[in-house]
Amino acid sequence: MSPPPTALAKTPEVEGSATRADEGEAESRIVILDFGSQYTQLIARRIRELGVFSEIVSPETPARALARPGVKGLVLSGGPSSVAQEGAPVPDPALFTLGLPVLGICYGLQVMTRLLGGEVERAKSGEYGRAALEWRASSPLSAELPSHSTVWNSHGDRVLQPPKGFVVLARTQEEPHAAIADPDRRLYGLQFHPEVTHTDLGKEIFANFLFRICHAPASWKLSSFLDRSCAEIRAKVGGEQVILGLSGGVDSSVAAALLHRAIGDQLHCLFVDNGLLRQGEVETVRHLFGEQMGFALHVVDASARFLAKLRGVADPERKRKIIGREFIHVFEEAARKLGPVRFLAQGTLYPDCIESAAAGHGRPAVIKSHHNVGGLPKRMKMHLIEPLRLLFKDEVRALGELLELPREILFRHPFPGPGLAVRCLAPINPHHLALLRAADAIVVEEIRRAGLYEEVWQAFAVLLPARSVGVMGDARTYELTAAVRAVQSVDGMTADWARLPGEVLSRISNRIIQEVRGINRVVYDISSKPPATIEWE
Ligand SMILES: Nc1ncnc2c1ncn2[C@@H]1O[C@H](COP(=O)(O)OP(=O)(O)OP(=O)(O)O)[C@@H](O)[C@H]1O
Ligand SMILES: O=c1[nH]c(=O)c2[nH+]cn([C@@H]3O[C@H](COP(=O)(O)O)[C@@H](O)[C@H]3O)c2[nH]1
Ligand SMILES: NC(=O)CC[C@H](N)C(=O)O
Ligand SMILES: [Mg+2]
Numbered sequence: 001m002s003p004p005p006t007a008l009a010k011t012p013e014v015e016g017s018a019t020r021a022d023e024g025e026a027e028s029r030i031v032i033l034d035f036g037s038q039y040t041q042l043i044a045r046r047i048r049e050l051g052v053f054s055e056i057v058s059p060e061t062p063a064r065a066l067a068r069p070g071v072k073g074l075v076l077s078g079g080p081s082s083v084a085q086e087g088a089p090v091p092d093p094a095l096f097t098l099g100l101p102v103l104g105i106c107y108g109l110q111v112m113t114r115l116l117g118g119e120v121e122r123a124k125s126g127e128y129g130r131a132a133l134e135w136r137a138s139s140p141l142s143a144e145l146p147s148h149s150t151v152w153n154s155h156g157d158r159v160l161q162p163p164k165g166f167v168v169l170a171r172t173q174e175e176p177h178a179a180i181a182d183p184d185r186r187l188y189g190l191q192f193h194p195e196v197t198h199t200d201l202g203k204e205i206f207a208n209f210l211f212r213i214c215h216a217p218a219s220w221k222l223s224s225f226l227d228r229s230c231a232e233i234r235a236k237v238g239g240e241q242v243i244l245g246l247s248g249g250v251d252s253s254v255a256a257a258l259l260h261r262a263i264g265d266q267l268h269c270l271f272v273d274n275g276l277l278r279q280g281e282v283e284t285v286r287h288l289f290g291e292q293m294g295f296a297l298h299v300v301d302a303s304a305r306f307l308a309k310l311r312g313v314a315d316p317e318r319k320r321k322i323i324g325r326e327f328i329h330v331f332e333e334a335a336r337k338l339g340p341v342r343f344l345a346q347g348t349l350y351p352d353c354i355e356s357a358a359a360g361h362g363r364p365a366v367i368k369s370h371h372n373v374g375g376l377p378k379r380m381k382m383h384l385i386e387p388l389r390l391l392f393k394d395e396v397r398a399l400g401e402l403l404e405l406p407r408e409i410l411f412r413h414p415f416p417g418p419g420l421a422v423r424c425l426a427p428i429n430p431h432h433l434a435l436l437r438a439a440d441a442i443v444v445e446e447i448r449r450a451g452l453y454e455e456v457w458q459a460f461a462v463l464l465p466a467r468s469v470g471v472m473g474d475a476r477t478y479e480l481t482a483a484v485r486a487v488q489s490v491d492g493m494t495a496d497w498a499r500l501p502g503e504v505l506s507r508i509s510n511r512i513i514q515e516v517r518g519i520n521r522v523v524y525d526i527s528s529k530p531p532a533t534i535e536w537e
Contacts, residue, residue, distance in 0.1 A: 026070030028216050029053040033061065035079030035089050035107045041351065042195040043075055043105070045392060046206050051218030055390075063094035073101040073214035076108025078193065082157055083110045083120050090115070101186035101213045106155050109180070109189030116163035116187075126156035131172040133192065139169050139181055140212040141188050145201055151178070151192035152199045158191065186213055222399050226258070229387050233262040237343060242385060243335055244345035245327075246271045246297070247417070248285045250410055251347030251388065254396050256295060257403040258387050259345050265296045267345070268338055272330050274323065275303025275433065276419030279441040288409065302330045310421060310428045316537035319428075323418045335382075344382040348389050349396060413444075413458045414492065422537040426465040426480060431518070436463040438516045439482045443508055447486065450504045457495065459486035461512070462525075462536045470520035472513075479520040482512055487534055495529040 030047050034040045034056050047054035052072070059076075066074060074095060081088035093115045096102065104112040110120045133151040135142045151172070159177040162168070170179035172192070181188045188209065194202035210216045242259060246252050246269040259267045271285050282299060290297040309322045335341045388396055400410045416422055423440075426432045439461040447459050462483040470477040484505070489495035509522040525532075 026068065027053050028070050028072050028219055029055055030073050030075060030210065030214065030216065031061075031066055031071055032056045032075045032077055033059045033091055033108070035059050035077050035081065035111070037078035037080075037105075037107065039193060039195050040077045041392070043077060044350075046195050046203055047075075047210065048220060048392075048395070050203070050207055050210055051220050052210050052216045053220040059089040059091050061092070063092040063098055066092075066095055067098045067100065071100065072216040073103070073209065076102065076104040076112060078106030078108060078154070081107060082122070083107070083114050084122075084157075096185070096187065101209070102188065103209050103213075104187075104189040105195070106191060106193060107157075109191055110155075110157055110159065112187065112189055113159050113163055113180075116166075118159060118163035118166070119161040120157055121160040123156055123158040125174075127153040127158075127172070127174045127191075128155075129153065130198065131174065131178075131192065133170055133172050133178055135170045135179070137167060137169050139183060139188075141179070141181065141205060141208050142169060143208050143212055145204055145208075149200045150198075151194070151202075152196050153192045155191060159189075188213070222395065222402060225391075226261075226399060226402055229258065230262040233259060233385065233387060236385065237263055237266065239266070240342045241266055241268060241338060241340075242343040242345050243268045243270055243331070243338065243341050243382075244347075245269075245331065246285065246289065246295075247415070248281060248409070248412075249347075249415060250393070250400065250412060251349060251396060253289075253347075253405060253409050254400040254403065255345055255347035255386075255388055256289070257293070257400065257405050259385070260293070260295055261403065267296060268341075269295050269297045270331065270334050271297060271299045272327065273299060273301045273303050274306040274326065274419060275430075276306065276323070276421045278415065278420070278444075279437045288406070293405075298334060300330055300334055302326065305330075307428065307430065307433075312427060314425075314427070316422060319421045319537070320418050323421060327417075342383055343385050345385040345387070347396075348386040350388075350390055350392055352389075411454055413453075413456075413460075416535060422535050423460060423462045425536060426463050432463055432480075435480065435516055435518045436461060436482075439463070439512045439519060442511045442515065443484055443486075446504055446508045446511065447500070450501065452498075452500070452504070455488075456486050456498045456500075457489040457492070458534060459484075459498070461485070463519075468521050472520065477520045479518055481521045481523060482516070482519045483523050483525050483536070484508055485525045485534070485536070487529070489529075489534070492534065495534050497524075497526045497528060500524075 030052055032040060032043050032054055040056055044054040044056055090111060114120050131151055131153050133149050135147050158175060162177060162180045165182040166180045168177060169181050172178045175191055178191045193199055194205040244256055246256050256269050269289060273282050286299060289295045306326050309326060310319060313319055397410045420433055420436055421428060424432055424436050443459055443461045447453050462485060464481040464483055466481045467478055468481060486498040486500055487495040488498050505524055512519055512522050
């Protein structure tokens with residue numbers, strides 16, 4: 001197969017100071033109408049990787065709202081619905097008359113076909129997974145692509161008759177209308193999914209759409225994003241004070257560094273020691289953010305009140321609620337002490353926004369309640385500043401690198417807001433937390449020492465209330481059990497237990513039993529998610 005074409009733009013620059021981007025004019029962008037595909041975010045990612053900003057909007061967005069300055073083209077995503085089905089999402093038909101290029105993918109192709117007068121039918125047998133694609137006609141969408149390549153499908157409906165003015169660009173063995181287009185109106189449709197990595201040359205197809213059809217400049221760069229968002233924050237905040245809950249995790253740390261660059265000491269970072277933090281966490285945060293980075297850091301020791309409220313509580317959901325409520329109280333008190341604070345900053349990311357928007361139609365925002373500390377903003381009546389709300393996690397990490405945050409912070413394993421409380425299945429008290437903290441530190445230390453820290457998604461210890469008999473130094477012991485959990489995952493939604501080398505497990509086990517008095521047995525958790533979860537509670 002021939003090498004990929006040269007049409008590919010470079011990935012957005014992370015380094016460098018070039019900030020020519022669109023000062024004063026609207027940022028060039030591609031707008032993606034989301035029909036509910038599991039891959040919509042991947043479409044946005046692919047486009048941004050090519051250096052063009054992309055934005056995901058509701059499928060019902062009116063055409064006039066799509067024709068904004070800066071918009072260079074539209075993508076209609078796939079989706080679970082069937083176009084003939086009642087209640088299936090339909091875009092504003094006027095979007096096809098805006099003169100903007102359109103790329104319909106799967107459901108997006110099918111809905112475009114139907115709206116423009118073509119026919120869609122239920123296929124006799126769907127087309128799922130791998131297929132061999134053959135480009136049959138030349139077009140800017142397939143420019144410089146080899147005539148044959150592998151694509152990935154997932155559809156049960158198909159285009160029976162393309163709309164008037166459309167020609168067939170490509171087919172697969174099963175599907176004669178794998179790609180169709182009306183080149184004069186710059187309307188393109190693909191039955192397969194160019195956004196998934198299983199489609200070879202999917203990125204090149206996007207590059208052709210962006211640069212040969214939409215003529216979008218590749219001007220989306222994190223460095224210009226950084227400059228622009230600092231200016232926006234300064235304009236919004238003026239001389240006021242801002243508070244931000246700093247957890248030491250990636251998102252809040254990057255948000256803090258960005259705000260600090262914008263407004264310096266008007267930013268007050270609040271780090272709450274809830275008594276449920278990992279070993280050395282308070283010192284690390286104090287050293288890194290207070291001393292090294294020079295942030296106005298307020299460390300609030302609230303461990304006594306958290307632990308008092310948690311004493312004797314075993315139910316995981318009750319633990320989470322108590323912790324969320326205490327966080328709010330601590331924040332409110334701290335804000336009052338600082339004087340009138342009008343702004344609350346948060347490290348909300350783009351996936352959080354999309355998830356909560358999707359959940360807005362009467363469904364509970366399950367994912368948000370998992371990730372936010374007790375819904376701070378709603379109750380606190382402050383204006384929100386969310387500088388990362390347009391970014392994906394890996395873009396946030398890259399931004400953190402631009403802001404010179406140490407790798408140690410940016411590539412940290414996720415740590416749940418409720419902290420060690422959801423890893424201590426034995427009754428919560430200072431003694432049990434100390435055992436857990438010590439065991440956890442050994443797990444992480446040994447995994448680091450083996451050079452595996454960045455290979456696993458998360459690794460930690462859990463303290464179990466199970467006591468068992470052991471023999472140490474000829475004497476009987478009757479003590480608690482530690483479970484070691486280490487998983488591989490991409491997004492935390494699904495996970496498999498990590499196949500840690502036997503020697504590493506053995507060192508962890510020996511050290512915990514020898515060094516942590518009160519634990520005499522170590523087990524390794526070999527459950528995947530689903531059906532288990534990553535955390536034990
Ligand atoms: N100990 C804490 N002190 C102050 N704020 C906290 C603390 N723990 C959590 N928070 C707040 O709760 C938010 C949500 O926590 P979450 O773990 O989802 O994100 P994160 O810690 O910023 O990043 P990451 O997802 O990488 O852990 C944080 O951004 C932070 O504002
Ligand atoms: O901020 C958080 N607040 C929480 O209440 C919470 N519970 C779990 N997690 C983290 O989310 C990922 C998936 O965890 P589970 O498989 O246990 O649901 C894993 O990375 C968990 O560590 C949390 N994060
Ligand atoms: N992935 C998709 O967009 C599927 C579209 C439609 N639900 C079908 O089965 O054909
Ligand atoms: Mg965190």
